[in-house]
Amino acid sequence: MEAVTFMEFEVSQEYLEWLREAIRRNDAALIRESMQEANPADILTVLYELNTEESKYIINLLDKERAADVIVEIEEEQQTAFLKNFSAAEIADFIDYLDSDDGADILNRLPIQTREEVIANMENAEKSRHVKDLIRYEEDRAGGLMAKELIKVSLNWTVKQCIDEIRRQAENVEKIYSIYVVDEKNHLLGKVSVKRLLLSQDTTRIADIYDNEIISVPTYMEEEEVASVMRRYDLEAVPVVDVLNRLVGRITIDDIVDVITEMAEEERQLMSGITEDVEERTDTVWLLSRARLPWLIIGMAGGLLGAQFIGIFETDISLVPAMAFFIPLITATGGNVGIQSSSLVVQSLANSSVFGENLSRRLFKVLVVAVINGVALSAIVLGFNILFGQEFTLSLVVAIALFSVVLLASLMGTITPLILDRFGINPAMASGPFITTANDLLGLAVYFSVAHLLYNF
């Protein structure tokens, strides 16, 4: 990947070999020097290529703050595994240097006892209070995303006082974005941008320059919605308030970028019938199999049900074996139409407007599209079959069945995600093997019923 070549620090196979050798020689000074220019993300890239022993050696070499920055970047499951190699006191050391939201995330993944030990070992009292406050929030809510680090000032302060406060807090708050303005009871009143501060006189009062139109989110808001709010209003940070509008934290855009990426990955997994968050490169064969089996079995159960169903028409098939030829055509088209329909619904749910859609108008539109596509496909298949000498009755059966399947699969594909969404289930579930299996059965039912009718068996 190009991503590292424009950096001063370059990760190459040669470097890795040199590094392994240096670790064996225990050449701490040289290793430390070689990593001077490296970003935490780059160091992590190196660690991923080393074994646990070697990785721990490197982490111990780095100063605590940098080590913490590397550890926070490790993927969830691997992070938990890696941290087992450190004592509670060592983990506490790392967390002392992290933003409170990252610290709380790490703590939440530790066994309860270790968690308590780590908290007890923390030296930074304020940080410890912060993470204890944060671990009680659900991970997928605004409260679980926010960090406690932020800069807040009082309405009647001057710019000078405000800058002094920033100076005091500078060490804790890495990226400032906005300074929040609160009253004496910590109610959120507004914000001042750093730019504004920079351009104002020292004696100016905050009350005269602050912006009282501020968008905030409540602690209980779901992360998807926080993401949608921040996208909608192009925010790089959003303050989080409790039910009494008291400022309790702040969510920054980097966390939201992660949320959006995870949402996309979750959707991909749902659409492809993978039940667990697995990664081919790093997860074990056993985990990968387990993540894939459930939907395969459900799909197969559908197939066996279909087999029972076709069994009813055994005599029909022995009379007209050609009926069997078009089974895949019917089931595949049903599946394809169903996935297209549900995917369009999922998309429109993601971009939902403020107003409830008119369901009947929507279904009517879906129906019209289905009729257009159904007629087109049926016409093609009818023409093809007649041209290539297929029996006329069967050609008609296939065309009629295909048309009906397109119609029914469109409706199913539209309604299913809407129902799932209503029950709080991710509607993308409906674009996966679920819809294919259901539509296979639907398609078979339609096909054989039409055939039975037209052949007058």
Added chain:
Amino acid sequence: MEAVTFMEFEVSQEYLEWLREAIRRNDAALIRESMQEANPADILTVLYELNTEESKYIINLLDKERAADVIVEIEEEQQTAFLKNFSAAEIADFIDYLDSDDGADILNRLPIQTREEVIANMENAEKSRHVKDLIRYEEDRAGGLMAKELIKVSLNWTVKQCIDEIRRQAENVEKIYSIYVVDEKNHLLGKVSVKRLLLSQDTTRIADIYDNEIISVPTYMEEEEVASVMRRYDLEAVPVVDVLNRLVGRITIDDIVDVITEMAEEERQLMSGITEDVEERTDTVWLLSRARLPWLIIGMAGGLLGAQFIGIFETDISLVPAMAFFIPLITATGGNVGIQSSSLVVQSLANSSVFGENLSRRLFKVLVVAVINGVALSAIVLGFNILFGQEFTLSLVVAIALFSVVLLASLMGTITPLILDRFGINPAMASGPFITTANDLLGLAVYFSVAHLLYNF
């Protein structure tokens, strides 16, 4: 949606009705007042509910800067359509107020003649130079994403000079993030954060406080890669340089959030076999049908090919009609396995590490997973069929065919996206109807071949 209820400005059906009435009465003052608290995104929500005439009326009521902020938020196709209602001079007025990247995007979507007229009508000379500079870049490269608005300072300036420069630029650069440090030939040397500036003395020289470790991207970098760099290093803005490392622009995180969202939408469309960027709510029935037909026809062509293929075994089927029962089981399982496999590959390509994967090791892992799942599924289906009194030979045929299909579909599903990726095609294409169609044919071939062999027809 909750998103607007925590704002001071609320969009309700009642408000809309009131607004339509107010527009009829031509009550400009009252309308303007009612929108005082509204954010551009909120005003747009209102416009989406009004007709073109009414929308234009509202836009003309707003002051130019706010109107421009609303227009820039409109979705691409609708924006182009809406702008047809304005003269070149009016559009030029809007663009004068926009960031150069947004202005260039709008210009790029206009007919060439209108574009020239708009540029000629622009009054802000610097902005006009900026957008002219930007429209020559490809939309999906760093150059096409960047804005020209940024603050750059010279290495030997003082903090005071730097703040003066910010003051001078404040109107143009809405969000500062970092101040870039360049030499006299505009080569990028480093950056200073606003926080740093705020905490330094007026007389301090930039050379003493700037950070010379800076990540930049070249103008030609693809937007996906820019997104991955900014995610990797948690950047809220990244400077863009030309081939000589001269600073030419800046990409901010809000644009990257859009890129990531668009990538996810594109993947969803590829996976569901929709060929155009359509939206159910807003696009016409005709457009929706057209976006769906191509893959449906390809899928159907596959189905017809399958029909021809099964036709070869017509006599087999007339002898053992039960063979037809398991066609959907075989094709569905092949499709499901194929989509799972390709989806895992797509995911690992998205999170690719710096090092080339070992292809043979990877295929071996895929194979092991396939064997585990294949054995599990075959065992279940064999047990089920024998239990429910299916003929033994057929039960065996189905089990063997199923196992082979799982294996072959896994390999196909793994290799196809890798090949597509190699040829610069979005590998998610392989998780769509493509893989299902291919695997249907593959499954049928395996099934009937095994049957033919075992039955010894």
